[in-house]
Amino acid sequence: xxxxxxxxxxxxxxxxxxxxxxxxxxxxxxxxxxxxxxxxxxxxxxxxxxxxxxxxxxxxxxxxxxxxxxxxxxxxxxxxxxxxxxxxxxxxxxxxxxxxxxxxxxxxxxxxxxxxxxxxxxxxxxxxxxxxxxxxxxxxxxxxxxxxxxxxxxxxxxxxxxxxxxxxxxxxxxxxxxxxxxxxxxxxxxxxxxxxxxxxxxxxxxxxxxxxxxxxxxxxxxxxxxxxxxxxxxxxxxxxxxxxxxxxxxxxxxxxxxxxxxxxxxxxxxxxxxxxxxx
Amino acid sequence: xxxxxxxxxxxxxxxxxxxxxxxxxxxxxxxxxxxxxxxxxxxxxxxxxxxxxxxxxxxxxxxxxxxxxxxxxxxxxxxxxxxxxxxxxxxxxxxxxxxxxxxxxxxxxxxxxxxxxxxxxxxxxxxxxxxxxxxxxxxxxxxxxxxxxxxxxxxxxxxxxxxxxxxxxxxxxxxxxxxxxxxxxxxxxxxxxxxxxxxxxxxxxxxxxxxxxxxxxxxxxxxxxxxxxxxxxxxxxxxxxxxxxxxxxxxxxxxxxxxxxxxxxxxxxxxxxxxxxxxxxxxxxxxxxxxxxxxxxxxxxxxxxxxxxxxxxxxxxxxxxxxxxxxxxxxxxxxxxxxxxxxxxxxxxxxxx
Amino acid sequence: xxxxxxxxxxxxxxxxxxxxxxxxxxxxxxxxxxxxxxxxxxxxxxxxxxxxxxxxxxxxxxxxxxxxxxxxxxxxxxxxxxxxxxxxxxxxxxxxxxxxxxxxxxxxxxxxxxxxxxxxxxxxxxxxxxxxxxxxxxxxxxxxxxxxxxxxxxxxxxxxxxxxxxxxxxxxxxxxxxxxxxxxxxxxxxxxxxxxxxxxxxxxxxxxxxxxxxxxxxxxxxxxxxxxxxxxxxxxxxxxxxxxxxxxxxxxxxxxxxxxxxxxxxxxxxxxxxxxxxxx
Numbered sequence: 001x002x003x004x005x006x007x008x009x010x011x012x013x014x015x016x017x018x019x020x021x022x023x024x025x026x027x028x029x030x031x032x033x034x035x036x037x038x039x040x041x042x043x044x045x046x047x048x049x050x051x052x053x054x055x056x057x058x059x060x061x062x063x064x065x066x067x068x069x070x071x072x073x074x075x076x077x078x079x080x081x082x083x084x085x086x087x088x089x090x091x092x093x094x095x096x097x098x099x100x101x102x103x104x105x106x107x108x109x110x111x112x113x114x115x116x117x118x119x120x121x122x123x124x125x126x127x128x129x130x131x132x133x134x135x136x137x138x139x140x141x142x143x144x145x146x147x148x149x150x151x152x153x154x155x156x157x158x159x160x161x162x163x164x165x166x167x168x169x170x171x172x173x174x175x176x177x178x179x180x181x182x183x184x185x186x187x188x189x190x191x192x193x194x195x196x197x198x199x200x201x202x203x204x205x206x207x208x209x210x211x212x213x214x215x216x217x218x219x220x221x222x223x224x225x226x227x228x229x230x231x232x233x234x235x236x237x238x239x240x241x242x243x244x245x246x247x248x249x250x251x252x253x254x255x256x257x258x259x260x261x262x263x264x265x266x267x268x269x270x271x272x273x274x275x276x277x278x279x
Numbered sequence: 280x281x282x283x284x285x286x287x288x289x290x291x292x293x294x295x296x297x298x299x300x301x302x303x304x305x306x307x308x309x310x311x312x313x314x315x316x317x318x319x320x321x322x323x324x325x326x327x328x329x330x331x332x333x334x335x336x337x338x339x340x341x342x343x344x345x346x347x348x349x350x351x352x353x354x355x356x357x358x359x360x361x362x363x364x365x366x367x368x369x370x371x372x373x374x375x376x377x378x379x380x381x382x383x384x385x386x387x388x389x390x391x392x393x394x395x396x397x398x399x400x401x402x403x404x405x406x407x408x409x410x411x412x413x414x415x416x417x418x419x420x421x422x423x424x425x426x427x428x429x430x431x432x433x434x435x436x437x438x439x440x441x442x443x444x445x446x447x448x449x450x451x452x453x454x455x456x457x458x459x460x461x462x463x464x465x466x467x468x469x470x471x472x473x474x475x476x477x478x479x480x481x482x483x484x485x486x487x488x489x490x491x492x493x494x495x496x497x498x499x500x501x502x503x504x505x506x507x508x509x510x511x512x513x514x515x516x517x518x519x520x521x522x523x524x525x526x527x528x529x530x531x532x533x534x535x536x537x538x539x540x541x542x543x544x545x546x547x548x549x550x551x552x553x554x555x556x557x558x559x560x561x562x563x564x565x566x567x568x569x570x571x572x573x574x575x576x577x578x579x580x581x582x583x584x585x586x587x588x589x590x591x592x593x594x595x596x597x598x599x600x601x602x603x604x605x606x607x608x609x610x611x612x613x614x615x616x617x618x619x620x621x622x623x624x625x626x627x628x629x630x631x632x
Numbered sequence: 633x634x635x636x637x638x639x640x641x642x643x644x645x646x647x648x649x650x651x652x653x654x655x656x657x658x659x660x661x662x663x664x665x666x667x668x669x670x671x672x673x674x675x676x677x678x679x680x681x682x683x684x685x686x687x688x689x690x691x692x693x694x695x696x697x698x699x700x701x702x703x704x705x706x707x708x709x710x711x712x713x714x715x716x717x718x719x720x721x722x723x724x725x726x727x728x729x730x731x732x733x734x735x736x737x738x739x740x741x742x743x744x745x746x747x748x749x750x751x752x753x754x755x756x757x758x759x760x761x762x763x764x765x766x767x768x769x770x771x772x773x774x775x776x777x778x779x780x781x782x783x784x785x786x787x788x789x790x791x792x793x794x795x796x797x798x799x800x801x802x803x804x805x806x807x808x809x810x811x812x813x814x815x816x817x818x819x820x821x822x823x824x825x826x827x828x829x830x831x832x833x834x835x836x837x838x839x840x841x842x843x844x845x846x847x848x849x850x851x852x853x854x855x856x857x858x859x860x861x862x863x864x865x866x867x868x869x870x871x872x873x874x875x876x877x878x879x880x881x882x883x884x885x886x887x888x889x890x891x892x893x894x895x896x897x898x899x900x901x902x903x904x905x906x907x908x909x910x911x912x
Contacts, residue, residue: 014812
């Protein structure tokens, strides 16, 4: 045993492996692994039947539907605007470009609660934008539309920042080659450029979707939390905790974790396929 | 022996990088470790340096077993393939780094660094950063940095790989001269046979994790010890059916042969004054201009050979029928090679090339 | 139609596309990002300047700001410490399970903040397995300042290591090996060779980490227990006064966070600019 230890020790030329690895593993265990394991420990107290009963309760299912559907729509909208924004920021020169580029990061820097109350104030019936729509009888705040808008707000930087570097590296010669061959603008874009940025866009889509599903601070104010209508899944966990129903909260959280994990896995697989085609 | 490797074995996952490697190097020699990529030459170098550990076997430097001595205590200078110059330090600080670790005093460090900068001919550039230097200059700095702490052994990993062809030629002779001036035992790794032959006192040829042969460049060229060496050194073509050629008999268990261009003479009809009986008839397949001679491919009885022909001689055409005189060839089996002379030529005058 | 005419048409088309796309981008950014900022400032001063000052100098606001700063500094310090060691281990050595380790480090990114809070309740709370131990030693984590700090550390855990690791991976380990071969100590190699390579990435990570740490809401909300003046951070304080319908005060307090966010954005841009320029 001692011999083996010695061998491992002298195999590394650069010093500091035991120390850095030790600290890394200890901290990952303490901060991530052990607390995450608590979910499993707590959920294992439930029988399968109890578990199913909790997560199929009407309010819980509606919470999932609201969270997932709004996050999905928001992520799709973010993909469209994300591509346009990234394109404009990389390819065009115009006054205020640097400022615009800096603004994209605002949702990262701004505390979510602050974003939440601002968006609510803006889109409520008395708000600047909400007021305009209210005249036509359209409500935005306290509806799924409002939730989706909040999720667009927090998701947009993920998509833009994923696509930007790929576009920057993309050689304009390909576009020139395509246009020399007689392809028009939109054809060049969809046949030549789009396949190149697709993997990056999917990464951004996945991150925005995951963030949207889990988001709390910016959504909770604009959602209004009307049971069965605009109650998001994280809020359900929150209210179960307030009622001290810890196991219920854990079961709801576990389903969210599993679904998020599956979405990311699926996107990863699609992405691997997309990259294979182009390289 | 100054550096000695005994039965070294090293495996990475399922890839055998070193398979029972043993050799010894005398003090003061400049050794070239030559082999195709993946033959395990860099692994051998890294194990001598202590950057990798052998799975089994012993490494001795100056009579002392160094397996358990950490890389930093082995007294070795190492020049990395990419040079690994410290990008955030200037030339002076790069060269001084090893001396600072040895806690030399400031004056001593300065003297030694300036001496080395003078040696490598980069006076006035001591405050440049690596990215402000050319490839050749970087290599010189890497060389000086490795030499600064006065190592007893200098190891260089593909020292010319990152330099463009023109400068490479110049740096080869420069490095050879530098090393002989400093008088340090050195080992360098290369996949380029011209480089090894030109620079090294002795060459070690590696193949699939084994050492195939060790010897002076001339020795290796003249007496290849294994079929691999015979094929790897020089420009060779393989002959499947050598016993059908005039003057060569089948040797027991040796099924194939290797011919080098310089073993073959191509002559126009009537050009050959002697040995006509030892020559074969052939047809010219293609001719390529190679700068200082012509490379001629001929077909003899359905087998293709490559030979060279001097530009001074009368020109030949593609499709022309020519006499092909084969002086000698190497025959080989799994692990042996023999030089076989054209028997039919012995009847006449002595051999000439 | 001549070829010349064709190319003029093409250029005209490209120009129209450019104008349309820039307009769409500007509209999106203005509606989604700029107007929410504007409304915040307008609402903050709605009840006049004195009310504004009153709101931001309120004792509870100051206390919340102090806790936010403490939690942010602690999280940044701990995550920097972790990030440096993790990046060193991951980029300078070969070992089995590296990919798994990287995935584990990234978990906090993928987890909802509310779930992040929940896991610490399940660990340290009344039903948590560590509760007995904590009670015996009279340590309170849940609904106390340590809980707020732990939640902040968790949600920002990968921020710094993730910024440094790609930079060090791209740099390789030749330089470190060369230095180690000459006998340099680990600390010396780190300080003289590795640190100069990653200093901008490190600063960038610290900036991002601070932004997220000071704004964290969901996880902190679960763990703090909302004890005004004790475990309330600034974002939680905003929520409380918002729910008391003191709109103007809520926006006034928010404006402090906005100023901090803007400072962070400016720092971020400076760091990015310097990193691009200094990337020799």
